[in-house]
Amino acid sequence: MNSLVDELEAARDLEVDALADAIESIGFECTHCGACCRGTEADEHTATVFPDEIRTLGPSQGAENDAEYDWRDIARPMPYGLREGSDGLEGETFEWALQTDGCGDCTFYDPTADGGGCTVHENRPLICRTYPFSVALEGTSQPMGEAVDEAGIVRAHECEGLGRDIDRKEAETLAATLKRRAIRELEEAIAVLERYQSVDADGVVVHDSEGAKRPDGTPLERPQ
Numbered sequence: 001m002n003s004l005v006d007e008l009e010a011a012r013d014l015e016v017d018a019l020a021d022a023i024e025s026i027g028f029e030c031t032h033c034g035a036c037c038r039g040t041e042a043d044e045h046t047a048t049v050f051p052d053e054i055r056t057l058g059p060s061q062g063a064e065n066d067a068e069y070d071w072r073d074i075a076r077p078m079p080y081g082l083r084e085g086s087d088g089l090e091g092e093t094f095e096w097a098l099q100t101d102g103c104g105d106c107t108f109y110d111p112t113a114d115g116g117g118c119t120v121h122e123n124r125p126l127i128c129r130t131y132p133f134s135v136a137l138e139g140t141s142q143p144m145g146e147a148v149d150e151a152g153i154v155r156a157h158e159c160e161g162l163g164r165d166i167d168r169k170e171a172e173t174l175a176a177t178l179k180r181r182a183i184r185e186l187e188e189a190i191a192v193l194e195r196y197q198s199v200d201a202d203g204v205v206v207h208d209s210e211g212a213k214r215p216d217g218t219p220l221e222r223p224q
């Protein structure tokens with residue numbers, strides 16, 4: 001826990017200008033190829049989405065009232081640590097991943113949609129806003145696969161848009177969001193650890209910064 005608190009301090013101290021310098025030196029322009037939004041049936045798209053981001057994505061999907069909003073349309077339990085039981089998946093896991101469709105793509109990906117295929121572009125999670133970059137701090141999320149480039153504390157992950165010119169203003173915007181994401185990820189990780197209590201329950205239990213939940217986002221009812 002102490003190391004996460006130290007990393008959070010380091011994230012809060014990150015200088016946006018220095019991050020922007022690093023992003024500029026690596027270079028990036030989104031080509032709207034959709035590669036970061038797609039998966040396969042065998043290897044589903046897996047990107048972390050936080051509880052508040054899930055709620056933000058809910059109403060944007062056209063639900064006219066809260067009753068129509070279904071958490072499971074937006075997020076699925078992070079699959080790591082779950083196992084196949086006699087009645088489907090079971091076990092405890094941490095955090096949520098963006099929901100996927102039958103092909104393993106992000107459920108919000110539509111290659112025919114304007115602006116590169118993301119149908120929730122305005123509300124997309126922090127991890128999508130900052131792909132293909134991450135910062136080299138413990139406790140922050142790192143996209144799958146090895147980093148292919150780095151500059152200072154900034155890492156770049158596989159993406160065909162890397163190496164392209166980026167203007168300073170865009171680099172600064174991306175840098176500020178990258179810093180926000182690092183802080184948010186560490187705050188989330190600390191809150192998860194503070195709240196975590198192992199549970200013995202049937203089915204799947206997801207531990208996030210708000211406590212233990214069922215896959216539909218409702219709080220787990222613990223035995224009295």
Ligand code: SF4
Pocket residue numbers: 036037047098106107108109110117118119120121124125128
């Ligand atoms: S939310 Fe949008 S940007 Fe993020 S993975 Fe899904 S389609 Fe791609």
